[in-house]
Amino acid sequence: MKSTTTSLILLLFSLLLFSCGKEEEASEANVKKIDLATLGQIEKSKLQLLKVNSKSKQVEELISGRVIAKNQTQLFAEVQGLILPNPITLKAGNKFRKGDKLISIDSREFSLNLKAQKSAFLNALTGIMPDLKSDYSDNFQAWLTYLENIDLEAPLAELPGAKSKPEQFFITSRGIYTSYFGLKAQEERLSKYTIYAPYNGIFTQSMIDVGGLVSPGQTLGTIISSDQFEIETGVSLKIGSQLKTGDKISFTSNEVSGSWIGTVIRIGGTVDAQTQNIPVYFSIAGQNILPGMYLRGQFSSANYEDVFVIPNVALDRDRSVLVLNENLIVSKVVEMVQVFQDSTLVRGLAENDQVILTQFVQPMVGKKVAL
Numbered sequence: 001m002k003s004t005t006t007s008l009i010l011l012l013f014s015l016l017l018f019s020c021g022k023e024e025e026a027s028e029a030n031v032k033k034i035d036l037a038t039l040g041q042i043e044k045s046k047l048q049l050l051k052v053n054s055k056s057k058q059v060e061e062l063i064s065g066r067v068i069a070k071n072q073t074q075l076f077a078e079v080q081g082l083i084l085p086n087p088i089t090l091k092a093g094n095k096f097r098k099g100d101k102l103i104s105i106d107s108r109e110f111s112l113n114l115k116a117q118k119s120a121f122l123n124a125l126t127g128i129m130p131d132l133k134s135d136y137s138d139n140f141q142a143w144l145t146y147l148e149n150i151d152l153e154a155p156l157a158e159l160p161g162a163k164s165k166p167e168q169f170f171i172t173s174r175g176i177y178t179s180y181f182g183l184k185a186q187e188e189r190l191s192k193y194t195i196y197a198p199y200n201g202i203f204t205q206s207m208i209d210v211g212g213l214v215s216p217g218q219t220l221g222t223i224i225s226s227d228q229f230e231i232e233t234g235v236s237l238k239i240g241s242q243l244k245t246g247d248k249i250s251f252t253s254n255e256v257s258g259s260w261i262g263t264v265i266r267i268g269g270t271v272d273a274q275t276q277n278i279p280v281y282f283s284i285a286g287q288n289i290l291p292g293m294y295l296r297g298q299f300s301s302a303n304y305e306d307v308f309v310i311p312n313v314a315l316d317r318d319r320s321v322l323v324l325n326e327n328l329i330v331s332k333v334v335e336m337v338q339v340f341q342d343s344t345l346v347r348g349l350a351e352n353d354q355v356i357l358t359q360f361v362q363p364m365v366g367k368k369v370a371l
Contacts, residue, residue, distance in 0.1 A: 065233030234277030
């Protein structure tokens with residue numbers, strides 16, 4: 001009887017210990033579940049969200065470049081002499097029109113020598129007139145008319161053509177052709193004492209002064225066109241393959257109001273080793289354009305359907321983005337269609353997806369968000 005009582009007591013004690021153990025285990029389980037539910041949980045109001053609205057996108061590529069003058073000319077002296085006064089002052093910044101006299105070099109001595117040589121040519125031509133009249137009478141009148149129209153102040157006209165080989169040999173033997181072409185060469189040299197403007201432009205550099213002596217080969221200054229310009233740009237291989245001569249792009253400036261239409265006139269055939277860009281040149285004209293200023297233009301390179309633009313900060317290295325799916329943060333891999341400077345054009349997000357732009361230090365995939 002005593003043994004039975006002892007056994008009952010031990011059994012009751014064991015049951016009591018087992019019951020207490022179960023209760024303690026259940027309590028611990030409840031604590032872990034609460035910790036898991038609250039650990040890493042953040043409020044939705046603290047998230048920066050971007051709602052997806054997929055649509056077609058016309059991609060505009062930025063093209064920028066520096067304005068340069070279409071024409072830039074360095075002026076050199078081909079003759080020697082003193083610089084004479086000129087209505088257009090030889091100073092940087094002075095403008096001129098096409099055909100204006102830019103530089104005059106004293107040519108009086110050379111001009112007098114040329115007239116003396118023309119007089120000698122006139123005497124030689126006069127001396128052969130009797131022989132021409134007697135031996136080549138059929139062409140005498142042409143030579144006589146030429147002789148009568150010679151003006152020492154004007155350039156020589158073209159010689160009459162010989163009507164026969166004997167006539168040509170006779171004229172040659174008297175040195176007429178030699179004298180004539182020598183004089184034409186001297187007339188051409190005389191024209192180099194005056195430099196005329198080849199286009200509307202402006203002086204950008206002047207290296208001479210009135211009264212100064214210049215010599216052949218000496219640099220006189222630099223001029224550029226003032227109403228015809230080009231834009232020198234460098235574009236990516238992708239844009240370069242799409243552009244063609246004749247394409248037009250609108251350019252603007254951050255400093256000057258207005259816009260200007262640029263037309264592609266040249267596309268380089270080489271790639272810059274450092275920038276991997278292709279040089280492209282646009283012709284441009286209009287008011288308020290100055291050489292050296294930078295202009296920006298937009299080129300429509302492509303049109304994409306069902307795409308979405310997201311900031312680059314939202315894109316992970318594995319080409320995935322964080323999306324809020326109800327109250328859970330999930331990861332979605334997207335297709336990168338085109339990358340811009342601070343954003344990326346992607347495809348693969350569903351309509352009305354909420355992309356998370358907030359940055360996290362720790363991985364957040366699978367974390368719950370308190371709504």
